[in-house]
Amino acid sequence: MQQQGGNAIQVQRLTKIYRGKRGRPDVLALDKVSFHVGWGEFVALLGENGAGKTTAIKILCTLVLPDGGEASVAGYDVVKHEDVVRSKIGWMHGETGGRALYWRLNAWDNLRFFAYLQNIPRDEASKRIRALVTYFDLEDYAGKLVKDYSTGMKVRLMLARTFLSNPDVLLLDEPTIGLDTSAAYETRRLLKLVNEELDRPILFTSHNMFEVEKLCRRLILIHKGRVIADGPPSRLTAELSKADAVELKVASAPDALEILVQEGLVRELLKTEFDGETSTVIASVRDLREAFSAIPSFLVGHGFRLMSIKIAEPSLEEAFIRLTRE
Amino acid sequence: MISLDAEEILASIRSPYEKSGSWFGQAWGVFWANSKVLFSYRTWLATELLGMPVSVAIYFFTSMLVVKPSLADAGYGTDYLSFALIGVSMTNFVWVTIVRLSHTIQHEVEDGTLEVVLSSPTRMSAYLVGQSLRGLLLGGIFFIATMLVGVTFFGASLRTDAFTLLYAATLILFTLFANLGIGVVAAAVILVYKRGDPVVFIVSALTEFLSGVVYPLKLLQGFPILQQISIVLPYTYGLEGVRHLLLEGATLQATTILYDFMVLLLYVLLLYPTAFYAFRMSFDRIRREGTTASY
Numbered sequence: 020m021q022q023q024g025g026n027a028i029q030v031q032r033l034t035k036i037y038r039g040k041r042g043r044p045d046v047l048a049l050d051k052v053s054f055h056v057g058w059g060e061f062v063a064l065l066g067e068n069g070a071g072k073t074t075a076i077k078i079l080c081t082l083v084l085p086d087g088g089e090a091s092v093a094g095y096d097v098v099k100h101e102d103v104v105r106s107k108i109g110w111m112h113g114e115t116g117g118r119a120l121y122w123r124l125n126a127w128d129n130l131r132f133f134a135y136l137q138n139i140p141r142d143e144a145s146k147r148i149r150a151l152v153t154y155f156d157l158e159d160y161a162g163k164l165v166k167d168y169s170t171g172m173k174v175r176l177m178l179a180r181t182f183l184s185n186p187d188v189l190l191l192d193e194p195t196i197g198l199d200t201s202a203a204y205e206t207r208r209l210l211k212l213v214n215e216e217l218d219r220p221i222l223f224t225s226h227n228m229f230e231v232e233k234l235c236r237r238l239i240l241i242h243k244g245r246v247i248a249d250g251p252p253s254r255l256t257a258e259l260s261k262a263d264a265v266e267l268k269v270a271s272a273p274d275a276l277e278i279l280v281q282e283g284l285v286r287e288l289l290k291t292e293f294d295g296e297t298s299t300v301i302a303s304v305r306d307l308r309e310a311f312s313a314i315p316s317f318l319v320g321h322g323f324r325l326m327s328i329k330i331a332e333p334s335l336e337e338a339f340i341r342l343t344r345e
Numbered sequence: 346m347i348s349l350d351a352e353e354i355l356a357s358i359r360s361p362y363e364k365s366g367s368w369f370g371q372a373w374g375v376f377w378a379n380s381k382v383l384f385s386y387r388t389w390l391a392t393e394l395l396g397m398p399v400s401v402a403i404y405f406f407t408s409m410l411v412v413k414p415s416l417a418d419a420g421y422g423t424d425y426l427s428f429a430l431i432g433v434s435m436t437n438f439v440w441v442t443i444v445r446l447s448h449t450i451q452h453e454v455e456d457g458t459l460e461v462v463l464s465s466p467t468r469m470s471a472y473l474v475g476q477s478l479r480g481l482l483l484g485g486i487f488f489i490a491t492m493l494v495g496v497t498f499f500g501a502s503l504r505t506d507a508f509t510l511l512y513a514a515t516l517i518l519f520t521l522f523a524n525l526g527i528g529v530v531a532a533a534v535i536l537v538y539k540r541g542d543p544v545v546f547i548v549s550a551l552t553e554f555l556s557g558v559v560y561p562l563k564l565l566q567g568f569p570i571l572q573q574i575s576i577v578l579p580y581t582y583g584l585e586g587v588r589h590l591l592l593e594g595a596t597l598q599a600t601t602i603l604y605d606f607m608v609l610l611l612y613v614l615l616l617y618p619t620a621f622y623a624f625r626m627s628f629d630r631i632r633r634e635g636t637t638a639s640y
Binding site: 035037038048074077080081082083084086102105106108110112118119120121122123124128131132133134135136137138139140143146147150151153154164180182185205208209212213216217 | 351352353354355357358359360362363364365367370371373374375377378381382385386456457458460461462463464465466467629632633634635637638
């Protein structure tokens with residue numbers, strides 16, 4: 020792989036506004052977003068639905084034109100050198116649930132068609148297609164029309180198509196959506212290998228935090244079109260743990276602990292678990308020091324049996340929820 | 346579940362290869378894949394082909410009612426069936442080719458497959474040519490089938506010597522190329538508006554009405570405005586020329602045929618840059634609007 024200097028993906032103050040039609044308001048999808056993905060990095064672009072992830076990915080794969088800022092892939096500007104960028108990327112949009120395939124063709128022909136578009140020589144294409152069809156467990160169905168495939172099979176075929184040309188940079192929008200446990204596991208394994216062994220940079224989006232923690236060394240959290248966090252998952256959770264969350268164990272049903280919110284002692288109950296006797300609650304607070312003095316005395320004063328209180332170590336999922344809610 | 350080891354697939358993916366970099370390869374790929382999609386609709390294809398004898402029969406019986414001297418007066422002999430057969434089958438040929446292009450793009454936007462094509466290194470011109478060739482193949486099959494049915498079962502009288510057929514095929518292809526520019530403009534409009542096909546609707550309605558498909562153009566002499574419009578339509582020239590070739594045995598050297606060729610060439614030169622520019626503008630517009638797919 021020819022690596023240009025700098026980063027595999029460089030995004031600088033990228034702005035995208037979808038103009039409202041027929042009196043509808045404009046939508047600011049990306050608001051001066053900046054981030055980068057280095058060569059060999061595996062980075063997750065996270066955010067709630069509508070946060071701007073897909074817009075960012077589509078700008079990077081030249082399907083959407085930005086209104087401001089700059090973006091480059093493999094050192095090439097996505098607007099000025101769109102043709103070169105297209106020859107460098109492998110893009111997959113899992114959210115389509117396999118729609119972006121030719122349903123009246125079988126798997127062989129779908130991949131063969133894409134090989135033509137990618138200018139892969141015939142013999143080489145045949146070899147790659149056979150290997151990918153086998154790897155993604157599509158052999159038994161490869162001769163059947165895609166319209167008869169399950170969603171998981173379609174997603175696997177889209178993944179096979181993404182890898183066909185051995186792209187320099189992978190842009191994967193929810194690549195494991197709709198896959199069963201086994202296929203999702205194999206896909207994650209392949210992504211990790213492609214990233215580590217082939218040194219391919221990967222920018223991917225997912226709503227599956229387990230997957231993100233498993234795969235990514237860095238994550239970029241995007242919310243309402245802005246980057247609100249960028250760093251390793253551990254740093255994100257560690258920073259949040261220092262900030263403002265406590266974990267309480269109380270011998271009571273969790274509903275009763277809503278009183279803590281009503282009394283203003285905690286801001287929000289982020290997570291509650293109840294094992295039949297004890298509730299474990301993670302709650303965000305305004306001030307840790309104040310929480311450690313006020314909550315125990317309040318609970319004891321109101322007849323609760325407080326078993327422990329400590330600073331909470333949020334999971335990535337909790338961190339995501341807290342950051343996006345703020 | 347998966348029989349091939351991840352390391353094996355990595356070895357396969359990483360093996361180096363020289364990209365063929367061929368425009369023709371991409372155009373062929375688009376043509377090949379889309380033709381396969383089209384011919385997978387076997388019931389539809391069979392129905393279309395079986396419907397042909399019926400449409401030819403309609404013109405056969407209509408020919409019995411037509412006042413033949415007006416045909417002879419216009420220089421087309423007295424065989425209305427042959428006259429109408431050429432008009433109708435060639436019109437179908439042209440419009441099947443053109444409509445296929447815009448309809449396919451409409452479907453590709455809806456399905457999201459256009460995004461996959463557009464995010465690959467596919468040359469836009471290769472994509473449009475590949476799609477057009479697919480329409481050409483389908484239209485050609487319908488055209489030849491209709492003509493065969495007309496000549497074989499209904500006794501249409503056409504010149505069928507090798508040179509005449511070759512001349513006619515050349516002029517028909519020229520007519521198609523001239524009209525495909527309109528098809529690309531129609532595709533550009535579909536790309537933006539997603540639904541409806543106003544360009545094809547307007548041009549096909551005008552063409553069928555005013556290009557002399559089922560009546561001689563001389564009949565328009567009493568309607569100057571309509572006659573002016575018919576002169577602007579490229580299809581008018583192609584159809585006139587093909588009729589002169591197949592009904593009267595004119596050759597490519599004939600002044601009228603050369604004139605038709607020149608006019609069609611002018612349309613090709615004018616329409617293609619405009620059409621490709623329009624398509625490019627539409628493509629950039631949907632990229633600004635973020636509507637390269639509508640799933």
